[in-house]
Amino acid sequence: MKLVLLAGGLTLSNEWLQTHQINWRVPVATVLAAAVTSGVGKVSPSGGVSLGIMALIVAAATPLNGKSPIQQINSVVNGPQTPKRKVTGVFA
Numbered sequence: 422m423k424l425v426l427l428a429g430g431l432t433l434s435n436e437w438l439q440t441h442q443i444n445w446r447v448p449v450a451t452v453l454a455a456a457v458t459s460g461v462g463k464v465s466p467s468g469g470v471s472l473g474i475m476a477l478i479v480a481a482a483t484p485l486n487g488k489s490p491i492q493q494i495n496s497v498v499n500g501p502q503t504p505k506r507k508v509t510g511v512f513a
Contacts, residue, residue, distance in 0.1 A: 425451065428480035428481070429455070431481060436486060458473055458476070
């Protein structure tokens, strides 16, 4: 359940960072998904953990409204990237 809540928080913060608006569907869906994952975790603890890990990977890697959270973190850490010039001429 904690992993699903982390994935939802990651998605919500990424969307807010890019659009400066809160999409209220994300917290509602996160709570519902966490409840389902918790129920699965009661029946099969390893199944609940597996679902949580999958939700976290998908939330971190899927680009929504622009960049994925991984891409956003990469751009913050590395700073703005300037395009590399293509070298043409005799010494290329």
